[in-house]
Amino acid sequence: MTADGGGELALIRLIRDAAYRQHPDLRTGIGDDCAVLAVEPGELLLATTDLLVEDVHFRRRYADPADIGWKSLAVNLSDVASMGGRPRWALVALACPESTDREEIRAFYIAALGLADEHGVAIVGGDTSLSRSGWTVNVSLLGTATRPILRSTASVGDVVVVTGSLGRSRAGLALLEGQEPLPRVEASARAEAIAAHLRPRPRVKEGQWLGATARVTSMIDLSDGLATDLGHVVRESGVGARVHLDRIPVADSTGTIAAALGEDARIWATSGGEDYELLLTCPPAAVPGLADGLRRATGTTLTPVGEIVSGSPGVQFVDARGEPVEVTPGFEHFVTGRSRD
């Protein structure tokens, strides 16, 4: 960090002022050893954390400090959303190189604060450090819920449903990581895919609405890809799942980009990761009401893509004729050695 007397204190004041604006449940925020927070009686506490590392989760070549600030909070918001919870308080820790400009650090925090404000979240603490290499960010997020929706409670016979469309973030990543010459793709499709990758919009309102219906039997967010994340649901629930490849919602822009790059949009949709859509299970009879209600409440679509089946925990993908199709699994840290990029 550039040595510039008052840098950290000025940042602390910026965040402290923003945090106190609208959070009466924040008893003591930035500026003491711990934040002091009041949880309402009857509320359970949700806690999650995510670490984002330069050249593993993003590249500075295309992700600016504001993108990093946004996304590091967004991925945690998505975890709280997937439990049907209300996100409340964030701890934001940043390490960056000595050469980092003060304005870059401000841009990082202002983007995180903007997204936090949008969801009623206070940034109540954090840490700042030098890094001897690139940027590293850790966000821990606390939320509350009266009845959290788990991933371990899917039942045989349930339908598997997803919000929005899948594969868009992977399409954006393909464009960002791509070599010249760039593929000939409409500017709007390009912008949509890149925004999905750099500035994902976590389904917070959707998660809360779905969680409140009492019809959703399990829920998870799609961070690692449908194949991997539904794999978590079936393993934790002790069931199996069958997914119809042709039913997976893929945005036109994603299809266009995949075609221009000679890639398969369905693989992006099942294994690309980082869509931060929600995957949920519910009884078949509940689907029309949930889809209609969610669209009215939030504008977001729900699409049934498969069903929970008995048998050994695993996800089987099938084509339109019901024939099994092999799909590349998403990444898992430490197992495949692959990572989000």
Place this chain on the structure above:
Amino acid sequence: MTADGGGELALIRLIRDAAYRQHPDLRTGIGDDCAVLAVEPGELLLATTDLLVEDVHFRRRYADPADIGWKSLAVNLSDVASMGGRPRWALVALACPESTDREEIRAFYIAALGLADEHGVAIVGGDTSLSRSGWTVNVSLLGTATRPILRSTASVGDVVVVTGSLGRSRAGLALLEGQEPLPRVEASARAEAIAAHLRPRPRVKEGQWLGATARVTSMIDLSDGLATDLGHVVRESGVGARVHLDRIPVADSTGTIAAALGEDARIWATSGGEDYELLLTCPPAAVPGLADGLRRATGTTLTPVGEIVSGSPGVQFVDARGEPVEVTPGFEHFVTGRSRD
């Protein structure tokens, strides 16, 4: 990370099993998108986070994975201790290079789990990632307290008191960072100082005991050094402080090491940082009872080192005759460009 099918899942199981052993308040731990936690009515929630970065906060040359796991939790335990809180739940995020051996990662988590167990803390979540450079660890810790002790509530006339002795961690760092030939220092003094630096013992029991007395007016932990941390207390409380250099408790081993290296142990004690002792303020009449009670309850000493005075927020150090003495301030990230090493 070495690609070795099942690495992350095996770690998750290790931590999950340990976490569930003794924590009925943990409704859902590792293995879902968020941990689900129950806070008792009447309890306030405490939240803190710390980021530890290789070659900024530690060097792999002398800090092994178990040291890193221990210390990354210890520094957060100290923050909860400084509010008089009971530490409860930790989120542990680790990024390390692809070449890292699986056993090193296990050693990291087992050391963190050991210290967590000692303090009744459950590791309820986390994240693991590749790093393109060194080790980076982030721990976020949640605690509870009915009446948290703040740093902003010191009163003019209060005495400034510290637990234990100061400067020992800095002495350990001097030995660890030192060049050959090593100074001639007794093995026991060397071991004590190095342990203080690599495996600090946060004053958790002490913080809870002190917080429960209702005599402590403010408290903070000594992470950045007495000069800097007491500076936080006086700035947040809108008071000043005077510290008597000759009253600061310095262990014999620290004095011996400083002498052998031609350094000033008093500077280490005021500005060395990372002692993770507690600094508190209380009315003068409360000191004997607190010192006696704390020693009986925990074996830890309390030493009065100064007093809270009126006037502009600042810390003045004085010698035995009451003459002002200039003391180098501790580090502050982003302001001086210095860091804990």
